[in-house]
Amino acid sequence: MTTLVIGGTGTTGSLLVPLLPDAVVGTRKPVRPGQVRFDWDVPATFDGALDGVQSVYLIPPVGVVDPAPVVESFLSRARSVRRVVLLSSSAVPESATGMGALPALVRAMPEWAVLRPSWFMQNFTGDHPVAAGVRSGEIVTATGDGRVGFIDAADIAAVAARALTDPVPHNTDHLITGPEALSYADAAAIITDLTGRAVRHRSVSTAEMTDRIALAVPAEFAALLAGLDEDIRGGAEDRVTTTVEDVTGRPARSFRAFFQDHLSRS
Structure with missing residues (x-):
């Protein structure tokens, strides 16, 4: 599947892209082959970034207290997308609004995973x-x-790569x-x-x-x-999990x- 990696030049995205041969890098300022313009503040960029894409690594807008409305709008346009892997956080509880509302939006997709590093x-x-x-x-x-x-963000990227490419969708939350x-x-x-x-x-x-x-x-x-x-x-x-090893086969x-x-x- 061709994957749109939102934030593909960022901390986890830049480590994930080399693990996905068919990755399309979503960035505000595309300058290289394989990059497309994507800007959460400019919804007009959504459709072009989604063209030909079947899966998405979704990093929500940074510094926004309630990103749910714009993420919901984006997902509503992702008609060809089958699988979405959301980068959330272990520190974000489920909620009706704000960052905590995003996992529910992603779980409505046909195939999904929520990463909670x-x-x-x-x-x-x-x-x-x-x-x-x-x-x-x-x-x-x-x-x-x-x-x-x-x-380590490289371990998050390794889990994300498996969640995006494994033949059987994970359809679960991964506490990392x-x-x-x-x-x-x-x-x-x-x-x-x-x-x-x-x-x-x-x-x-x-x-x-x-x-x-x-x-x-x-x-x-x-x-x-x-x-x-x-x-x-x-x-x-104050907790540790074995998620990285369970998913990738090697320890964190x-x-x-x-x-x-x-x-x-x-």
Whole structure:
């Protein structure tokens, strides 16, 4: 099946595309062969991106508190699409509106899977605020001692590839974590050990975290993100699953192995 990979130049999409020989990359600014224009803010781009497509890797619009209406509109146009794999999150509960409404929309498709990964290991690298903290020597969150089953985006992509191409549709939710649950202090200690440079974690209140995030994103979205930190502090992400191994046949990568590989490529 020809697959439209929405966000095909992003964190998971760029890792998924090489695993799909017939992938079409949906991006706001197509510049290479195999890329098509797709922009959640411009519904006129939907039909062209869907032309000849039978499956979709669906990353909802980023920074939108309630993406359900635009995603529903997109899926209503996807008449030739048989299978949809949604990238959701382990931190997003089912709900009637907002991000939590998207799984129900996808389950209405003939074939589907909902990916619910934990927090990305890639947040500790690149342009993410946590990565900026790694570089400065201090990671700031509102998570306290709460632990997270951090997951490598490459492992998410591997699960997505199977969900998109397996002859038998998965038709299920996949809760995806790495092999161990770590606090941000634990992760900082691993980074310190690997780099020889001190990195520590400082936990702040949810209110202070909201204010910090609001310097970069709208206040409503900042409150939502800071609230996820608070959930971690309460133990919501303190779990591990064997989903990566169950689906792909190989175990998920550890945080230490991920960051060591990052250092070797830096």
